[in-house]
Amino acid sequence: MTSKNPVLGTRGDFVTSPEISQVFGEIVGVWLVSQWMNSARAPIRLLELGPGRGTLMQDVLRVLCQFRVVKSAVKEIHLVESSSAMKLAQEKTLQPFAQENNWKLHWHNSVDDIPRCTETYTMILAHEFFDALPFHLLEKTHHGWQEVLITSSDVPLSTLKISKSESLSGSVINVDSPRFKHVLSPSPTAASTLLGLSSNRFQKLAVGSRIEISPAAFKIAYRLGQLVESNSDKSTGCGLVVDYGGEKAYGSSFRAFKNHKIVDVFHRPGECDLTVNVDFAYLKEALSAHATTLGPLSQASFLTRMGIQMRVEALKRGAQSEDRKHEIERGVLRLINLTGMGTQYQVMGFTSSKVGELKPEERWPFVDLENLNTPESPQ
Incomplete structure (x- = not known):
């Protein structure tokens, strides 16, 4: 809540995927674009819960700007954030983008403050948001x-x-x-x-x-389903939830981080990052009342199937030095490491379309490869 107490990065308590490599946000942006292109292509509003310093949204917006028709469709950016210090950081990161493209930036203290709008296509992101919510x-x-x-x-x-x-x-x-x-x-x-x-x-x-x-997690997930709910055959939104956890209930995952180390949850109350594994099955139960859920997949599978290696090679070709090439490789390897972030983090998608109406390419990368004659990544 205070700017003098950094949370993210090397001087903070932990680091997130968007802070490790720009490729993470770019891949997320590509998925959002593909969902929109398979929909009615309505005006776009983006919504992120707990945007941190705005790094993920910045990377996503940079991807959207690569497609002229998508860029012109973006109208509003909504950010759910309760910290005044974080709001200032987000404004510093995103305001230049917004001014340049005449996009409206809105901040909300709660997702309940965001109205449903079936006339727009709502893209939702919740990266390391649900793990920070209170629980019983x-x-x-x-x-x-x-x-x-x-x-x-x-x-x-x-x-x-x-x-x-x-x-x-x-x-x-x-x-x-x-x-x-x-x-x-x-x-x-x-x-x-x-x-x-x-x-x-x-x-x-x-x-x-x-x-x-976490009843708060269930309530918020339920609301996200309402925001993308469609009363017709037209899809009115999609979203991604990225967090550590799995499709099960946990009983002893509550922990705290201070200066990138795990500490006792009672160590210096109010000064440590508190976190708990996310029960994705619980989120799916909340979302399924109004939306279709996809996955979850491990972060490694999601990024690999979405073509992260092709993006890495493109970045390396444009790198100005060997050190920069190695830096790009190290960041991406950390994201997909099967003994670390690659499996600890799960990615779940959701959309207002019904499963029966979705083609395999529309469900990508949330597909069962064993029962699908589809290559590891789309052509």
Whole structure:
């Protein structure tokens, strides 16, 4: 929330795919263009949730500007952002683009502030947005679902010690005697019972299981489905959700980052990046009420099938030095690394069109290659 506390980049707490390589945003832009070209080609409005410094949107807009007909169709850019500091960074990045092309920039504190508009084609992006939303931690007991809450520790602050240890994921800072601790609620609450029943998948879990559930994520995903919902055969929008997680519920993924290291979630409250894995199956359940979901695919599969290697070769041909060529390669390899970001991150698409009406090329790259006689990437 404050400009003096950098979040992204080398001086911040973590780095995102758009910050690693421009190719990521360019590939996302190509997918959005392909969806629009397969639609009624209506005027375009772009919407991004949690735009960071505006890097992803900038890369996407640069791609859209390469197609004259697409560029002329863009009318508005909507950004959902609650941080004043981030809004200033986004304005600095995107205002030159907007002024040059006479596009209108709008900021919103909530996705609920954005009206439905069936006369425009709405392109939606949510990159590392859902993982930052608040969640409830529930535990299944013989009495039903009960909330895991947080209470203060009895340990005096003066006795707290910080120790460092190594883990497979890098340096981890542990608090030997944290100021807070987890406790189980004495009985089921209205919230725990309601959330425990919010998906049929949760009913099959064994006693003792824990799940991280975000009602905020479900509500927002439901709203995104409404924004692209079509009342006719004409598609009125599409979107991509990119985040780490999978098509399942998680029970112990809650963690914190500080200076690119995993730290205890109770370490320096208010000064660390808090995150939780995204249950994509939960998002799909919310979206499917109004939209068709595609995927999710691993980030590596999405980028590879969308032709990232061809774009890399083009960038290398235009590079001014060998160092720049190596920099391009390193960035892209990091994005598709199968032991890192390539599989940790998932990409899910959604559109207002129905699955039965979509041709294979319209569903690309969210297709089952085993049951489709289609090359690894489109010709």
